[in-house]
Amino acid sequence: MRVLFALHQFFPESRAGVELVTLGLAKELKARGHEPFVLAAKRSLPGGIRPYETEDYEHEGVPVRRVGRPEEGPSRPYRLNYENERMAEKAREYAREIRPDVVHAMHLQGLSASVVPAFKDLGLPVVFTAADFWTVCPVVDLRRHDGALCRGPETHHCVRCIASRNPEPRINRRADLPDAAVRAAGLLSRTPLARFSGALRQVADVRERPARIRERMEGADRVFAYTRLTQDLLGKNGIGGGNTLVSPYGIDAARLRTAGDTRCPSDTLRVGFVGTLAPHKGPDLPVRAFRMLAPGLDATLRVYGGGEGYEDYAEGLRRLAAGDARIEFPGAFAKEDLGQVLAGMDVLVVPSRWYENAPGVIFEAFAAGLPVVATDLGGMSEFVRHGENGLLFPLDDAGTLAQRLRRLAEEPGLLRRLRNGVPPVKTVGEYAGELENVYAGVAGNK
Secondary structure, eight states: OOEEEEEEEEETTTOSHHHHHHHHHHHHHHHOOOEEEEEEOOOOOOOOOOOOOEEEEEETEEEEEEOOOOOOTSSOOGGGGGGOHHHHHHHHHHHHOOOOOOEEEEOOTTTTTTHHHHHHHOOOOOOESSSTTTTTTTSSOOOOOSOOOOOOHHHHHHHHHHTTTTHHHHHGGGGGOOOHHHHHHHHHHGGGGGGGHHHHHHHHHHHHHHHHHHHHHTTTEEEESHHHHHHHHHHHTSSGGGGGOOOOOOOHHHHHHHHHHHOOOSSSSEEESSOOOOOGGGGGHHHHHHHSSSSOOOOEEEOOOTTTTHHHHHHHHHHHHOOOEEEEEEEEGGGGHHHHHHHHEEEEOOOOOOOOOOOHHHHHHHTTTOOOEEESSTTTTTTBBBTTTTEEEOOOHHHHHHHHHHHHHSSSTTHHHHHHTTOOOOOOHHHHHHHHHHHHHHHTOO
């Protein structure tokens, strides 16, 4: 079977979660005798690929075609983020060349939702995985400009959310506009005045985003969600409906199992954080929690990760920890060293301030035999079961997190019981086996 994976970016420059899952699946399917291909968007930068220009190459034996995204900038029509007919035509061209049996859309940002009907026009079945909340949320993570968690799009919030993520100060400041002003702009964007105002046209594009994406996603034959939370949020916002299946992705667990075997016993509770040093990931919470613990408590905290793009926040973390010798910042590490890093911990803290759609670091911790202390939010709490394989604490509550860590350090047998409750994790091979059956089913219905 020939399988075309479509996603927002790919190796070698981009190597985040969706890219890792896609590459792992492609290699596993190839080992099973299938023919995987990748179609990916790529940012258009000076001196690099130009908008809608294509480049072909292979990455670890997988054929890849990348297409340059429209140039960034405030004058670019916002509509191109989700509706882009030129990108759809590039998708048609590649599909005509390679003639896949099925298309698996892993992420549509950059490519736009327009590629779904483009593939369907060619009679191709399309499977879509909601790796995050892009189909519902224009800034992907359902975390509003004011820090509140969100359940779906509202134009007056979405406009400010988009502005808050823009690096240009003159646009970023629009996130602070009064609610009444943004609501008024939303109303004016429905009038003929929008034809004469670039700003109102952009607001109109944001307002129309949910309906336009829903229309295009109706062509998906199957929708996968990693969690029940995602399934619920998609359904409430008109995506997937009865076609949505809940299935977490698989990971390369074999390389991490040895971490549990090589972990040395310690009288000291060794707490760890692994991730980007960014506010939404919440690494300040375990630092704050440690500052609340009695100085004599036998525990340490290692905060692993880099703060690229969040340098001020990362520096603030170090200032927050200053003077507490129990807290260390070893920095980022190579992916191949993850097992060694996890082998030096007794428990992993995942203190995120957003839903975290099935964070891989939890699966990796479980594969290494580590219990997890996590924020009690859907996406994390579906995997971390309080008192069984880890502990949960309320959103943004460093005080309760400190209590959880104190229990782990002082309550006899608790850490051992949680460690014994850590479940086996799904492997890439098991995930590929699930998808093979789905692919065969939708391809048979062409």
